[in-house]
Amino acid sequence: MKDKYYFQCINCGTEYNASEVTYLCPDCETKNKSDQPPVGILKTLYNYEKIRTRYKRNKLFDKLKEKEYCDLLPLRSERSLSWLKVGKTPLYWRNSSDFEILKKNHFSILLKDDSQNPTFSLKDRASDLVSAYGRENGLNTIVTASTGNAGSSLAGLCAAQKQQAIIFVPQAAPKAKLTQICMYGARIIPVDRNYDDAFELSIAATKRFGWYNRNTAYNPFTIEGKKIVAFEIFQQMKQKIPDRIFVPVGDGCIISGIYKGFEDLLKLNLIDQIPNIVAVQSEKSDNLVRNLTQTAFVSKPCSTVADSISVDVPRNYWMTRNYLEKYQGESITVSDKEILAASRELSNNTGIFTEPASAASFAGLLKYAEQNRIAENSLNVVLLTGSGLKDLNSVQNIIKIPGPIKNLDQLEL
């Protein structure tokens, strides 16, 4: 393989040169059925040996510290990435005793706050890389199917890069998210019926009009963009890995991105082992973790308060399952009630307001603590993936906004 990177199909293992394929493994793609997670998703691999010998351990770490990840990205130059500040989000180091509910515990909680991205979600990491790749290769019309966050993310990054974003949305997509997409100047194409129909039409449009497609678990570079969050955690912990990372899971793209980031570091001998990663799903949308112990995948219709991780057929199921099995990852489900309580606990005790899908990871940590599964003095990262302002409706039932007063005598103290 003479290119900087190449692809490997996660199902059949076939390797492809970078110029041979763009999206799925051509052999596996034909086997896909709509009620099953897709096969043929590609993993992007690099010449790790060459990178290792080119940089000694410290020099490579310095390079990572400078946020110059270009050796581990499918780009010619990091200057192709957006001028907006994507990633480089804070990792807040807190103690369990900072939280009312965890007062009796003694461990560290490291909050990786990815709501601090330009369009307020971790998805900007994927959009940034796809948009930069498009820029380097003259692909300036980029299309995606989205229920909201990925669409607004691509729209925002394309606005910054002066590219045209086209977003296929299910007809019931929430107005707040559509408004954000429109404000960035992207073209919205509502689709009769649901996300799966929007997904299929976006792929048909790619084939017919030649638009570049950003769909997650279709374009392999979305994983490459999301993996950078693992590099940042590694840097921010001063070349250490945490004991556990709690990750909210819907279709499995973010958790696979984190695994891929740590796997790259492992291949470069920068770490000795992959941290213990916990996949957290909502009880009412558990199609990924429920199927982990089964041979045949069976989807159950879902409806959870955490709409960003509400997924009937997780599109990155196979990659996530492979990673969890290979590195002995863990999984847990949390109820909607636990998600909303965790969201409030987090906001009340930290000033960080995340959307329910994002609070699911903190709910997972709380449940682990309740079950005495977190060791004393351990380091536990909680990945917060999106801002609470994106989904105000879900938390409105757990708060009470008081009525107006006319004078201070009416004020109850």
Ligand SMILES: [Zn+2]
């Ligand atoms: Zn294949």
